[in-house]
Amino acid sequence: EAQVTQNPRYLITVTGKKLTVTCSQNMNHEYMSWYRQDPGLGLRQIYYSMNVEVTDKGDVPEGYKVSRKEKRNFPLILESPSPNQTSLYFCASSFYRTGARTQYFGPGTRLTVL
Amino acid sequence: DQQVKQNSPSLRVQEGRISILNCDYTNSMFDYFLWYKKYPAEGPTFLISISSIKDKNEDGRFTVFLNKSAKHLSLHIVPSQPGDSAVYFCAASAYGQNFVFGPGTRLSVLP
Numbered sequence: 001e002a003q004v005t006q007n008p009r010y011l012i013t014v015t016g017k018k019l020t021v022t023c024s025q026n027m028n029h030e031y032m033s034w035y036r037q038d039p040g041l042g043l044r045q046i047y048y049s050m051n052v053e054v055t056d057k058g059d060v061p062e063g064y065k066v067s068r069k070e071k072r073n074f075p076l077i078l079e080s081p082s083p084n085q086t087s088l089y090f091c092a093s094s095f096y097r098t099g100a101r102t103q104y105f106g107p108g109t110r111l112t113v114l
Numbered sequence: 115d116q117q118v119k120q121n122s123p124s125l126r127v128q129e130g131r132i133s134i135l136n137c138d139y140t141n142s143m144f145d146y147f148l149w150y151k152k153y154p155a156e157g158p159t160f161l162i163s164i165s166s167i168k169d170k171n172e173d174g175r176f177t178v179f180l181n182k183s184a185k186h187l188s189l190h191i192v193p194s195q196p197g198d199s200a201v202y203f204c205a206a207s208a209y210g211q212n213f214v215f216g217p218g219t220r221l222s223v224l225p
Contacts, residue, residue, distance in 0.1 A: 004157070033212070040123075042203060043158070043215040058212065090157050102148065103213070105157030 002027045004106035006091050012112045013081055021076045021109050023091030031096040032074040033058070033103065034066065036087040043090065049074055050096055081113040117141045118206050120216040127223050133191040135219050137204030140185065144206040148213065149178060149189050152201045161202070162189070194223045 004025045033048040045058030049068040065077040092103040119138045127133045145166040150158035164171040164178045177190045204216040
């Protein structure tokens with residue numbers, strides 16, 4: 001089954017404790033992206049990657065890191081989480097060519113930083 | 115300033131009637147638009163798309179209309195069903211760049 005998986009689905013942590021949210025896709029997509037969803041603001045892009053070893057900042061990259069060592073995986077790293085990073089996070093992937101840019105989203109990770 | 119706006123946070127419609135969800139954008143360079151549907155505890159799922167060379171795209175009960183001069187698009191659902199109750203996001207992209215999402219509209223279809 002074609003899918004994007006994220007782990008964990010729910011996470012409660014404390015300020016400053018490093019964490020990683022994993023994302024994996026099995027559709028051989030070149031493009032992967034991380035979003036956060038906050039009330040009234042919709043989905044805002046954090047980081048994206050157009051292929052292996054190619055990553056770039058989205059609209060709200062502060063406080064986050066990513067890596068793309070393999071095509072299927074795109075982990076999101078919070079080196080020192082803060083309460084303003086409490087949010088719902090989505091990973092997404094797609095092909096990167098005209099006419100096939102529909103993104104497939106993972107189920108989401110709800111993060112609470114105390 | 116939000117480039118993609120969905121000015122109605124919520125919409126309630128009776129089952130069988132038409133649902134119309136609106137989306138406005140400010141960037142005239144946007145050339146590709148998508149609608150996503152999101153159920154609670156799930157990720158958004160693709161619903162329908164339209165490119166700027168068209169003014170209408172239809173897929174079953176779902177039709178998207180694009181008015182480039184007004185920088186406005188709308189999603190029509192006819193007839194609306196209770197299973198359509200979800201949050202709907204409009205998204206726009208310019209020339210293969212990253213998508214910008216609107217804040218979403220929560221649709222409730224009442225039986």
